[in-house]
Amino acid sequence: MSDQANYPYDRAALRAELRTLEQRPGVSKPDPILTVDNMQRRFGGMTAVDVEHLEVQRGAITALIGPNGAGKTTFFNLLTGFDRPSNGAGSGSGKAGWAFEGRALGRTNATKVARAGMIRTFQLTKALSRMTVLENMLIGANDQPGENLFVGLVKPLWAKREQENIERADELLKRFKLDAKRNDLAGGLSGGQKKLLEMARALMANPSMIMLDEPMAGVNPALTQSLLEHIQSLRDEGTTVLFVEHDMHMVRHISDWVVVMAQGQVIAEGLPEEVMTSKAVVDAYLGAHHDRDLGDDDVLTTGVIRAIAEEVAEEVEEEEAAR
Numbered sequence: 270m271s272d273q274a275n276y277p278y279d280r281a282a283l284r285a286e287l288r289t290l291e292q293r294p295g296v297s298k299p300d301p302i303l304t305v306d307n308m309q310r311r312f313g314g315m316t317a318v319d320v321e322h323l324e325v326q327r328g329a330i331t332a333l334i335g336p337n338g339a340g341k342t343t344f345f346n347l348l349t350g351f352d353r354p355s356n357g358a359g360s361g362s363g364k365a366g367w368a369f370e371g372r373a374l375g376r377t378n379a380t381k382v383a384r385a386g387m388i389r390t391f392q393l394t395k396a397l398s399r400m401t402v403l404e405n406m407l408i409g410a411n412d413q414p415g416e417n418l419f420v421g422l423v424k425p426l427w428a429k430r431e432q433e434n435i436e437r438a439d440e441l442l443k444r445f446k447l448d449a450k451r452n453d454l455a456g457g458l459s460g461g462q463k464k465l466l467e468m469a470r471a472l473m474a475n476p477s478m479i480m481l482d483e484p485m486a487g488v489n490p491a492l493t494q495s496l497l498e499h500i501q502s503l504r505d506e507g508t509t510v511l512f513v514e515h516d517m518h519m520v521r522h523i524s525d526w527v528v529v530m531a532q533g534q535v536i537a538e539g540l541p542e543e544v545m546t547s548k549a550v551v552d553a554y555l556g557a558h559h560d561r562d563l564g565d566d567d568v569l570t571t572g573v574i575r576a577i578a579e580e581v582a583e584e585v586e587e588e589e590a591a592r
């Protein structure tokens with residue numbers, strides 16, 4: 270799928286390498302594709318994001334979890350140029366600095382971040398819902414003719430590029446089993462199909478890293494497995510995946526590494542089976558939920574945390590017994 274189709278992916282080797290790392294916030298990774306330093310975002314007197322240092326491992330699926338209001342979406346917005354850090358960006362002391370593939374992104378706008386290969390998914394807005402599935406896909410291409418005056422002026426090149434984009438869109442629609450919906454309005458798709466379209470659209474730009482904001486939200490069980498498989502196959506083809514998700518079963522099953530945020534800070538990092546049951550993490554969730562009435566759609570309730578902790582403990586015991 271991505272340009273790194275020949276990436277020598279070996280999940281066991283990657284996991285083994287990650288297993289050797291110290292499990293603490295800000296730990297260095299063997300091959301980081303994204304590094305973040307000193308990123309702060311305040312809204313009035315409230316600090317929504319305060320990340321001292323974070324590295325995202327190339328080729329891995331990294332989950333970003335944390336209780337409601339932890340700052341995950343704000344952090345995504347900052348990384349992708351849709352928001353600006355309160356402490357400014359650049360290399361000066363006290364400023365936020367972040368680099369993708371070694372390239373500083375602090376002063377880069379959202380379009381350029383996307384061109385650099387870091388693409389996030391977007392929910393279907395009203396305007397996008399009124400467009401067809403194919404039109405949505407074409408919007409995802411990084412080199413839309415309309416965007417580039419020079420290409421727009423050179424008509425034959427323009428037509429060729431558009432044809433290539435259509436071919437790529439058709440390939441992706443087939444892969445995501447949306448080809449039968451190609452000419453339907455995107456607004457008419459089911460919740461799960463919309464999620465697939467968001468992912469397929471992001472892939473039009475051939476990203477080296479894809480950022481998914483709650484890929485499982487609103488997806489019915491029939492499509493859950495298919496979404497999980499798509500995410501895993503992206504990773505297996507060499508695309509780095511960073512995703513925010515509340516569905517802890519999904520996090521546990523597909524992540525190679527988990528980063529936990531609470532109150533704007535990274536409070537823990539590690540292997541899913543270890544970090545998700547660590548005391549600091551459970552306390553962060555319980556603390557956040559402590560004085561609040563949980564809505565029905567809060568997937569991560571105290572009961573779920575306990576159930577996962579028990580499930581993980583059983584698996585660890587079985588693994589140990591098998592050794």
Ligand SMILES: Nc1ncnc2c1ncn2[C@@H]1O[C@H](COP(=O)(O)OP(=O)(O)OP(=O)(O)O)[C@@H](O)[C@H]1O
Pocket residue numbers: 312317335336337338339340341342343344
């Ligand atoms: N534009 C804004 N103006 C004021 N406060 C904001 C704004 N955006 C986010 N916040 C606040 O910043 C904090 C972090 O919010 P954010 O949406 O990033 O958290 P989150 O971890 O993504 O939460 P959730 O899991 O519920 O989506 C919250 O307290 C939120 O109310």
